[in-house]
């Protein structure tokens with residue numbers, strides 16, 4: 001941070017763009033880490049720097065920098081965390097041939113694609129590393145190697161053999177790739193990181209193409225790639241500059257460096273943004289306090305910059321509601337509705353009222369969101385079929401499991417053609433059928449064609465009646481006329497499940513012991529018997545448009561009014577614990593071992609997650625804690641100093 005700068009008020013960060021331009025265009029240029037907290041306007045800063053150093057905005061040193069890029073056929077490479085973020089940067093930047101913006105997966109694939117020999121070598125090297133690690137681990141055990149260990153060695157050796165026989169590798173940054181030579185998203189990052197360390201030619205290529213690489217959300221960037229890029233700044237100094245933007249307080253994913261600031265080389269510049277342009281004063285004060293908290297079980301350092309709200313953003317409301325997690329889900333939901341009503345009174349904002357309900361609810365786990373959004377049965381069914389495809393991603397691009405086609409596509413589109421009075425908008429329905437290639441196989445002979453059209457009409461009319469009578473109708477019933485008359489192209493697995501009369505297998509005692517086939521049969525059964533009305537709500541959730549989201553998926557977003565639901569009991573899992581954070585549960589032996597070893601703890605992870613969720617709110621924030629032990633939680637909450645007495649509400 002440039003200590004000479006003493007600006008106050010909303011303009012206190014005004015010098016940062018210029019400061020960064022100075023580092024980038026300096027001779028020699030200097031790498032930097034921009035510490036940019038929640039709502040500090042990272043994107044704006046990034047775009048303003050890019051505009052200057054690519055000659056869009058007049059800037060003496062920037063103009064020279066841009067000419068050099070042009071003459072050398074180079075560009076500035078910008079890496080964002082999501083595709084959406086890449087689109088935001090690109091759209092704000094406008095047409096700019098000197099900048100290339102993409103996700104890290106696209107960047108890494110651009111580097112390695114086509115170099116099949118190298119990819120193979122990298123994969124085999126990683127495989128050998130894993131084998132050596134497995135052997136070292138097994139041999140360190142008191143009883144020595146077990147049969148399981150030997151099986152693992154054999155699997156890894158077989159995998160290496162397989163890799164040797166693969167001629168070409170395939171990958172797509174935006175979708176999962178399957179079959180021989182298909183690389184996973186993780187593998188592409190690992191391969192690129194390995195090759196960047198091992199191949200001087202690749203290092204040269206990156207430096208020659210992109211003398212400057214800027215990485216947004218660097219706290220969550222895979223550390224292997226980041227380390228390889230750190231090294232690149234020291235090979236041929238002056239030829240490659242790295243600019244990291246980020247906030248380690250907002251690290252959500254386990255891939256990033258545990259403590260990014262401590263990895264930044266001492267020679268780097270460290271500018272910082274101190275403003276929070278997003279949230280009102282009360283919320284900014286809360287997130288500052290959260291980060292400064294001394295909580296038993298915290299091992300992460302308090303390094304960070306306290307934020308300042310904009311001068312016109314005084315006020316803001318915060319409440320924490322504490323209730324007993326032993327309540328049933330329906331009781332909890334009704335209390336949460338009371339919390340929203342209470343927020344409506346406190347803030348006077350219509351958004352919290354039962355009529356509008358336009359606040360955003362953030363839950364830790366999809367199941368919590370699914371219960372609150374009333375699509376629990378559908379979600380559980382989809383998750384059993386294919387967990388990854390069933391959950392939304394930060395780009396809102398997930399389509400649900402491929403095997404349920406046409407449930408989430410054509411079928412819901414057809415349902416939208418049913419008017420509120422139950423009649424069918426035939427014109428719109430034909431357009432849906434056309435879009436989904438349902439009319440391409442009509443018989444050419446006149447009479448047969450008429451018969452088939454009548455059949456389709458009959459099926460869709462029955463479907464419209466069933467759709468309209470949504471109360472109580474199950475997916476299987478509504479699907480029946482469409483599948484039986486073969487109206488829309490359907491996945492064979494869906495068709496098989498529809499005709500499958502067998503009862504579902506029982507729920508296993510341990511998830512891991514269940515076969516994929518049994519799991520999917522249970523999924524199909526749940527899905528077919530789920531209320532039809534849940535399907536549309538689930539699709540909205542998948543697209544990121546629902547008023548519910550998980551804590552992790554809202555990275556980079558902002559909402560006027562936010563309700564954070566914290567309920568360890570319902571969420572399951574042991575990576576996070578709001579009960580431990582808020583004193584409703586004592587630390588476990590594992591937690592204590594981690595603290596003693598200075599490792600990251602449940603408290604560290606949960607504190608950061610809370611930091612991220614609270615910092616999404618602009619105007620008002622309701623925290624709802626469903627605690628295992630409400631009395632202990634209340635004692636800890638009253639003692640922590642984050643809230644005033646009138647901000648703590650006990651749910652009866």
Ligand SMILES: Nc1ncnc2c1ncn2[C@@H]1O[C@H](COP(=O)(O)OP(=O)(O)OP(=O)(O)O)[C@@H](O)[C@H]1O
Nearest residue numbers: 036037038039040041042043044277278555556557
């Ligand atoms: N200089 C500024 N003046 C006024 N408003 C700003 C300024 N910079 C950013 N904002 C606004 O503040 C909000 C937060 O900005 P932005 O989303 O870029 O923050 P961020 O640093 O990416 O935050 P996070 O890391 O929390 O996602 C946005 O609504 C943005 O329009």
